[in-house]
Amino acid sequence: MSWESILIQLLNGLAGASSLFLVAAGLSLIFGVTRIVNFAHGSLYMLGMYLAVWLSGRVGFWVAVPLAAVSVGLVGFFIEFFLLKKIYKAPELLQLLATFALALVIKDAALWAWGPEDMLGPRAPGFSGAVNIAGSAVPQYDLLLILLGPLVLVFLQLVLSKTRWGILVRAASEDREMAGALGVNQRWLFTGVFVLGALLAGLGGALQIPREPASLNVDLRVISDAFVVVVVGGLGSIPGAFLAALLIAEAKAFCTGLGYSEATLVIEFVIMAAVLVWRPWGLLGRAQAPAKNPGFAQAPAEFPARKVFIAGAVLLAVLALLPVAAGGYTLVLLTDMLVFALFATSLHFIMGPGGLYSFGHAAYFGIGAYAAGILVLNKITTMEFALALAPLAAGLGALLFGWFCVRLSGVYSAMLTLAFAQIAWSAAFQWNALTGGSNGMVGIWPAPWLASKTAYYYLTLILCAAAISFFWRAIHSPFGYALRAGRDSPQRADASGIDVRAVQWAAFTIAGLAAGVAGSLYAFSKGSISPESLGIQRSVDGLVMVMLGGIQTLTGPLWGAALFTWLQDATARNLDYWRAVTGMVILALVLLLPNGIGSFFQKKK
Amino acid sequence: MRFLILFALFVASSAFSQAIKIGELNSYKVFPAFLDPYKKGMQLALEEINAAGGVLGRKLELVTRDDGGNPGDAVRVAEELISRENVAVLMGTFASNVGLAVSNLAAQRKILFVASEPLTDKIVWENGNRYTFRLRPSTYMQTAMLIPEAAKLKKKRWAIVYPNYEYGQSAAASFKKLLKAAQPDVEFVAELASPLGKIDAGAVVQALADAKPDAIFSSLFAADLQTFVREGNTRGLFKSTPVFNLLAGEPEYLDTLKEETPDGWWVTGYPWREINTPEHQRFLSAYQKRWNDYPRQGSVVGYVAVHAVAEAIKKAKTMDTEKLVEAMKGLQMGTPFGPIAWRALDHQSTMGAYVGQLARKGSQGAMVNWRFSDGARFLPPDEEVKFLRRE
């Protein structure tokens, strides 16, 4: 690589960093003040792009950009005022579920409004050409972006340090209660911050339209990039976000420039994992004050309460007798539900009683599924043995990754789980010889005696019921109490002789093992396996199931998994805009039952 | 209330009917740009068939489903079509991994599967099975269609850029193999894999320029293609370097380029305005009349796929799966692109594609200098296929 190309790639990275920074800064601000993990932030960015393209055709690019940004800010206002405001007091991460539902709705709204085709915006008038730098043509617009990023950074820093509002925002990021004591009207502060964050996302999107088309797939891509930037930079730190955006954009540019273009698939997650292991609070972040309202101070339903026993036994009996009455497809759907119920229950075990968030639980589901596929397709073992061995591979993965994850806390730990999951995903995606690459593997079918739907359903029922009852038992065992003690008060638990990290590590591993059971059952029920099974989407699905069911409940994950699977199946079959409908049902549930549908079945305390 | 409506819908949809049911599943929400026109094409074919009296004296019915864009959900949806809807034939899928998973399920459940969209070579070769047939010209075939023009240029240094997943990887591999065979002195000076939907276009364009290639082969499409084209135009990458790009002539992708349409690129695609054969004219006017819109590549695929299933049933004169499979083997039929055959050897249809050059006409892109490439001429020798497809 010549010096000239290094210079140009450096500039490419800088331009990329600017647009990344805008969207990440908004996310970081919102999280810092409201503690909301805004999953819809990428959707706001996407909305900014569509609006800007659409408005450009009417009022011209330079008017369209600020107009689009302000409109997105307005959308942010409606979201905060009419939705989020109602659930600030709900358990932590419930807002994540609400914003996830919003993302579904916004995506379908964009599809409805602008149609399915990608929309390439105009070039920016006055900045449509290129300038010659070191023998290469560099787009003028890139140079403009390079200037814009630092300008926005300086502007935000000035607002935060010089205005009264900004000082309140900073006070609130550091200590919400203290800010409340200072006489800050929290409600309007939260609204203001959310609107500013949304506006920045909209601006980031609008400014991107001369470089890439508005498309419906932008939201997920942007949200994952933005999360990575925010976490690498340190939650709530705007300069940190800038630094991280720079680091990641440059790393990507140089991966391509130096001929390691395949690495762009995963480089940001590798960086995130490395940064978090090295600096547990990101580059410029500070140790987070523990959440004051963790929201799961409640004990799970009492056990062995008679009611739970009887209800469980009845449910099991109904499920066991079902094949007599129900058709083939009901069994297929129920098999899926059972598999996901186990997946969600295992995730709940570390999130609820363990207090450890995981955004990457699909990794262990996927490792289990892939291990099953690899064992069977390479004729290493029979299907029966593969089913027994594959979860061990998942457990081993969890043992390895968990060691790092339990050393961090809160969202940082959650993002480290995500980083590991993405690294596992990219291994599955890229390792053609072993995993079949992006196509995955096909022909992973159960042994002949299990091949019928009924037989396989019984196998799934037995394994999942056993594993789920194990978790219910474990929550009420001495180990479960040790886990909850570590969650309730790590310091107290430590002083009482409990090795909190070891307990969490063990729980993480057990949960990974169980997710592996679910994953290998899934693989054999589908006959194939591909990288989606350990992708972000699956991890998010798991979170949604747990949150829908209610994080404080014992049986919640069961109901959450069943409802979510059924909802997707039913809406996707019958409705064109099924994503939006799914999103709206989730929103309704969030507002009506903030403690999850599982809380419905729990006695009021 | 919403649940009640859903429930009612579900009861209504599963009511018994006398029609022959084709179960169609596709990633409508993940790839709407391609699959909306596809659905319209299917609908048109269905109406034509039923207006002509259906098949075997029964009406044809399409039961379409969204497969969620991932193999796990797709398999569940296919199971639902098979066991609850009792469909006679499965059809559809877009992404290769979904196509392969459903194809595998079809073999397991012994039901005919007409894979309409997926491009992966594996679905008829390495992972081919008795029950799966594929309509579109595969990655290999479309790559091969570009080779004669590429070899004609006698350019020595080639650079390759592709979306980093199986389609892009196998397009790159096939291109290298085929061009090397046609022009042994060729050199591949750069290979850039960019994550699907996330191309870092500035860096990619610069890296391509750094390699100083004489020509470029790309298999980018959709948003990646638009981003790449604009960046390359701005940075002057394409000024003196010829580019070959799979699929870029398909209206789904070409129409979004507008003023950015790069002149002179060699592409595969569908120049729907200019194809004057009677069979295409008939399709075009029927389509425009029915939908008040012009057809895209997907429209043709959907249209032909439904007709293919109807033809197979007519030929088999029964709904028995094994007989349908035998009927599909070697089935000959007419399409808007001319006659095609479904090869008994590997269950690949010989449907072709149009190869031509991009040109800007006003603020729109178009294909010029195009000619039709018959799919039958761009498949490897039978011996090679037999070796790959070891059933």
Added chain:
Amino acid sequence: MNILAVRNLSKAFGGVQAVRDVSFSVAAGELLAMIGPNGAGKTTCFNLVGGQLPPDAGELFLEERNILGRPPRELCRLGVGRTFQVAAAFISMTVRENVQVAVLAGEQRLNSAFSTFERNDKTEQILLQVGMDAQADRLCAELAYGDLKRVELAIALASRPRLLLMDEPTAGMAPAERHGLMALVKEIAKEKGISVLFTEHDMDVVFQYADRVMVLSEGEIIAQGNPADVRADPRVRRVYLGEEAAHA
């Protein structure tokens, strides 16, 4: 005989010397109060002794055993119990469960994920001892603050400690409650032969219950001895009691 010996302990945060060359010891069975104005380094000192913080320099002995650098959970097993300035209990559990977890943790019996979390006599005894038996089935989250402090004491007692470290055991309590709690601590300590090291703001409490008093100022010990002597020490009066007297 000394149960705890602290030698030349130091700790700095950034440029601030929080604890400077502190040496003292706790005799078996005695109640030693550590007092000093805000910011004198009491809590830091506690966290150093309790294993929550690593010291920059110094030595720590529990009886004859060097315990420097041991994490809190190991100190617990060696017989050190502690309570925190802001009461920390396991808020999702009932009072009984809180104590039970601690009892089992002390016996290293929390590893089983299959067995039942059974009641045991020891838990009941401790509950009775601290007077929380009547409220044993209430959730900790619902308790009055004073009761929560008792629960914390119960948790600390669960591992059969020989040394109790209590950081402001009566902070946030009403004066009457304070005396109740400290009388309880003294009674239990004397009965079981437990040594207690505690910090305290309330001078009445200190002089009524402590066997010995130690005064910390700006990270250094400036006086120690029996309560009457310390009260009379002019340096102590100047840096500490002077203010206190003014308030009274």
